[in-house]
Amino acid sequence: MESGSPGISRPLEPGPFLRGSGRAASVSSLSRAEAGPGLGSAAVAAVLPAGGCGERMGVPTPKQFYPILERPLISYTLQALERVCWIKNIVVAVTGENMEAMESIIQRYQHKGVSLVEAGVTRHRSIFNGLKALAGDQPNSKLSKPEVVIIHDAVRPFVEEDVLLKVVTAAKEHGAAGAIRPLVSTVLSPSADGCLDHSLERARHRASEMPQAFLFDVIYKAYQQCSDYDLDFGTECLQLALKYGQTKAKLVEGSPDLWKVTYKRDLYAAESIIKERISQQICVVMVTKKDEELTGLLEEMLTHEINDVKVTSGALYDAGRDLQQIILEQCYNFVCVHVMNFDFQETQKLLSMLEESNLSILYPVVVVSVHFFYYKSVPFDQKMENQMRIREFAMEVKKRNILLYGLLVCFPQDEMKLQESLRQGATIIAALIKERKSGLVGQLLVV
Template identity: 50%
Template sequence: MEVERGSVDGPARPAGCPAGEAASGDPLPGRRSVDFPVAAVLPAGGCGERAGIATPKQFCAFLNRPLLSYTIEAFERVAWIEHIVVVVAKENLHQMMDIIQQFSHKKVTVVLGGSTRHRSIFKGLEAFREQSDGVTLRKPEVVIIHDAVRPFVDEDFLLKITVAAKDQGASGAVRPLVSTVIATTSEGYLDHSLERARYRASEMPQGFLYDIIYRAYQQCCETDFEFGTECLHLASHYCGTKAKLIEGPPTLWKVTYKQDLFAAEGIIKDMLSHNGCVVAGGCAPSVQLACELQKTLEARSMQVDVISGPPGSRAVLVSGTWNFIHIAVDSSCLDDMAKLVKTFQDSKHAVLYPVVLILVHLNLQPQCSVTERMRALGAIRSLATEAKHGNILLYGILLSRDKALEQWDESMENVAQIIAALVKDRNPGLVGQLLVA
């Protein structure tokens, strides 16, 4: 098997396209276009035994969303993938249908799996034959098989796998071995070790000409169905297909253990924290503070856009950003925030990823006591509670202007630090709190 080194550095970040919209799919210069039908099969029938948790790991949630939904989205946003067949166990069927509805997945067909991995994949492939209800999905020329618990796969690498499968009949992702593989004796002693440089770890995704992998499964024996796990082996053994192996990025790892769920959540949070949008009112102090925040936050490697005008404008959504800082200087700020919250709710911008919305109240009246200021903004908690139901995390920061230049610069650093922490952590425990910078 030939190994080709990939050039993909990491997963496409969630903000790559606005929620609910697919990427254009237009080929980049030098890339081959996909002008043939492509589909994906995601086996998701595992019980999560190795994770040591009661809920199968593909249905475990972080940021209020099941792991499986993140993987589905990675395929749905690829315009040239027509259908996604998700294979689940019978006991998880209703839960899967709820996920499709809640997160507005459009390309998904759900089928019931078998008792083993290979049986489930075969069931997924059979979905492109006539089904019991008379509905038939268009048979793809290339089918991609991918684990439901590998959410960080991007379009560039899927394209490499798809094109190689079209040309060679089969293709698969590989990664270098991290540890040396050894063989042991029956008594538990070292027998021998393998030369690590000669071997690779087989990963997903894998791509196949549909007719080849379907024919391979038709010829499988019971031993294959019961104990086999490697799809590329079936294509080679039963169809004589030589698979093209492509070295994939480190982000192709599989969520296997409980701690992997925390790692996946950390990656998603990190990807969501790179961009922000400052919404400034029309007054000069608000615009000035917005520009200062932009400069301070960008010094922390956060790309920030500044938008002036009505806070309810849908223009703030078109960038695909999930972090917004609204600057207010008077008591009408909560009305403005309520309009912004409604904008997110109406557009369903927070369906896939939680939106962070931070109110920075710039106090221009130094004679007001802290108690009076906090009382005036006390309603932020009720608004935050309502927003939280829509996956919108609303926080407040109080900033006073009555400071010397040196103190003001320090306050700006404090505000930027608080904003960066709120955006990165997305801590639901701080929702509705008013922080003083």
């Protein structure tokens, strides 16, 4: 069963094609079969076994479908593979009962070049089904056999292109290759009575990780020769290539972020990593040219508040040209600055631009509408009225994965007190961006 379109080009960076994006045009000129550096004209595909029930996770939802920032974990893994333009096809093996849910994920998050096959009862049987689809050995399969196939776990979402390139290049030369990492703990071998028999010298051994890559004919022939015991109880694809294909895999040092989401605590770690990655750029938007001074001061405070963050400026008053470019670069955090103005029309313009861009399909976009007022000029009833207005806007755009918050900065004319107000405001903005708390959406915070 197939979903998506294997022949459509995908972006070099994570995320969907944005309307009017120059990146989409540049990538679409590449053939999906065009390989990366050092691969020549090799056609590369990937197989993701995703039929597990996640019993070690201790949650009713299989871990590959567990939501992180309200998006299934497997979607992040697909995104990591999709951004690699030289991977021609991605085959996902899922159980029959989850086939419809997987199709919905592909459609909702606009994944391209993804085909589905039914998973087997074990990991190896699921991989075998994926290989059969690539070999054309399954009914209605329209996929073409690749020269090299990547096998990767659906719950390892942080794989980078350089690691994929290393294992594929090594597989072309050696027939098989896999990522490894140093052992964290010493491995013990217990005796039958539960006592220590012996331990392995940790420095001489490595942990097998994913991704792994193979010349397609090597791994497919190995699976065709497998015994039922191998398919039901085996776990290591590299061992199958050695056992049945006499192919010694090249071991490639992997990066620390190749870990597999296995336990419930891993979900929190994965969410933290994703939040950190999408919080590294903030666009401070000026509503009018007269806002430049306060906007500049706020930018400076934000730079001090969030280490290694890139703060850029966009301008709604300049027809949004700079802002459009920033959106195309996939910035997910916006601060809209209003000076002596509590009208939300300009914030609405920004929200409309973001909605039209489809930027929020993959990640929640944060918008903080900041309003500067002299503290004596805003009566309490006006504060309440404006809080209700921003809440209405926020509830509407939240449906499109845009998180809108309000911040009222009441500042006196005293410069030192203004600096302190800005510092507090920057702290609040940084926290909203880093945490992305949906429970605070629509709130008007005051400093």
